[in-house]
Amino acid sequence: MTTEVRSLREFKMPDVGEGLTEAEILSWSVKPGDTVTDGQVVCEVETAKAAVELPIPFNGVVERLFFPEGATVDVGTVIISVAVAGEAGAAAPAAAAPVAPVAAPAEAEPARREVLVGYGPRTGGTQRRARRTTTTTVVAPAPAPAAPAPAPVAAPSVVLAQPTGDRPLAKPPVRKLAKDLGVDLRAVTPTGPDGVVTREDVHAHVAAAAAVAAPPAEPAAVAPVEPVVVATAGTGDVRVPIKGVRKATAQAMVASAFTAPHVTEFVQVDVTRTMKFVRRLKESGELGRDIRVSPLLLVAKALLTAIKRHPEINAQWDEAAQEIVIRGQVNLGIAAATPRGLIVPNIKDAGGRTLSGLAAALGELIDTARLGKTSPNDMQGGTVTITNVGVFGVDTGTPILNPGEAAILAFGAVRELPWVHKGKVVPRQVTTLALSFDHRLVDGELGSRVLADVAALLEHPKRLITWG
Missing domain, CATH: 4.10.320.10 (E3-binding domain)
Incomplete structure (x- = not known):
């Protein structure tokens, strides 16, 4: 005769992206007393890179939520405990149920945890017990926020x-x-x-x-306004917490600015032919019926073509090994403004894609970023970036490199300006390109050649076919 016993299983904040140490709990979708099943989403968290829904890896009844919504939690900290049902011999003492069964499934837990994004097996689970008592003491008032x-x-x-x-x-x-x-x-x-x-x-x-x-x-x-806190005339100071994407961006930019010696070069380009080419591609639909075509697409293709001619700019500085690593493929980052701040997802192996394939990937990347669904994987491994400041009516700027990358290209607004064309001053559509690069990796000659190639391709976009 066996009896059913219940034991407590704990679910810890996973590492939902490589190198992340903490995440903010945006919302709970369960409360104490709710029944949960393996794979059910129990909460949504925001890391420095993206918003991620966390599924629970076992069945049971929610016993406790250790943190309220809005709390920032370290990776590896228990966030929820669940009472799970199991079978045990009659000799198993009831008092030992909450502790002993927790250690018993430890061998099976790592395999279950691998279903989570970036969450690999963890060792030393028994060493976490002592920490759990400390955590429980600190967050003892937590049950109050359990009702969302x-x-x-x-x-x-x-x-x-x-x-x-x-x-x-x-x-x-x-x-x-x-x-x-x-x-x-x-x-x-x-x-x-x-x-x-x-x-x-x-x-x-x-x-x-x-x-x-x-x-x-x-x-x-x-007041029914956007969640971004905005100060207005006549009001007092406004304080905005530095966390999530904004915090990660600030840390990355400071690290980049004080690590890599930046050099920025500028060039004005007559993009009249490029704008005509964009209109032709839109009207003809030759890249695909549902493919969006924009000037940014041709700027991306021009940069990728220039990198193919000068692969040394697609590089990374390895301080530990004291080596320059020339990357085998181009993972093209596109800076995107989202409700959570500026992020830079990248298109994997962008240099190996056709123009239509690049257009499809670019459209998907932008749509996903605007919806706030960009995954941590999409923001890792970038090698070179484009930032389109022209969409804000800005002519140019001096972009800061993403850490680990050697170059970033700023694409400014396209304006109709007087321009000398075939010996006459006529109105032409002109833009300004700015290329920032890491001067440890890229000298002035290489940076200038890459920028000049991009400019030449945009001035004569038919060369994209012959050069690419």
């Missing part, structure tokens, strides 16, 4: 769109907006496709809550 519904928006609870146990459908930027405004997404009526909560739904919910329950002075406190 914030108080400020409790008034319009009559418009609950879904049962409280369901996880509302919403994109990561919308979840962050709701969190910043103190909105429980389960109380928001979705209007998006397939019941997805949109940004407009969150703003409408906040406005409705203010109209129903707030006194006249309240709307200013819950």
Whole structure:
């Protein structure tokens, strides 16, 4: 005769990207008492690189959430405990159940954890026990935030769109907006496709809550604006926490600026033919019916072609080995502005793609970044970057290198300017390119040749066919 016993299993914050040491808990999708199954998403976290949903690797009932939403947690720290059912002999003492069974599955746990992004097997699990007691003591008040519904928006609870146990459908930027405004997404009526909560739904919910329950002075406190904190004239100081993507970007840029000696060169280019070529590709659809074509595509192709002619610029400085590593393939980074800040995902082996393949990859990269779905893997291993400052109406700049890369190209705004063409001053479409490079790896001659090649290809885009 066997009896069913329950033991506590702990789920630790995984390393969801190489080298990351911490992550912020954006939202919990479970609460104490909920039943969870192997592979079910229990929370969404934001690292310095991306937002990631974490699945639990076993079945059971949620016993405790160790941290509230918004908390920053070190990798390897227990974030949730689950009571799991199992079978044991009748001789197994009940008092030992919470401890002994935890160590028993240790051999099987690493294999289960590998389903998580970047989460490999971990050793020394028994050594973590002593730390767990310390962690438990520190976060003893944590059970209070386990219920994720914030108080400020409790008034319009009559418009609950879904049962409280369901996880509302919403994109990561919308979840962050709701969190910043103190909105429980389960109380928001979705209007998006397939019941997805949109940004407009969150703003409408906040406005409705203010109209129903707030006194006249309240709307200013819950103004339906973007989650980015903006100071206005006549107000006091505004403090914005430095974390997530913004924190990682700041650290990387400081490290780059004070490690690699930067040199930046500039050139103005007549891109009239390139702009005509872009229009032709759009109208003809020769790259594919659903492929988006933009000037950035031809700038990327021109840079990749120049790198093929001068592969030494696609390099990395290895300080430890005291070597220059010339990379075998070009992983082209594209700087993208997202709700979480500026990120630089990259197209793997961009130099080996056709123009249509590059266009498809570029479109997918940009769409994924705007949705906040860029994976940590997509932001690792970049070798050279393009930043398109022209979309903001900016002519040029002196871009800072991404750490580990030797060059970054800034593409400025395309403007109609007077230009000497075939001996006459006529209006032409002109842009400014700026190439920053690491002077340890790239001397002035190599940097100048690469920039001149890119300019020549954009001035005469037909050369992309012959040179590529």
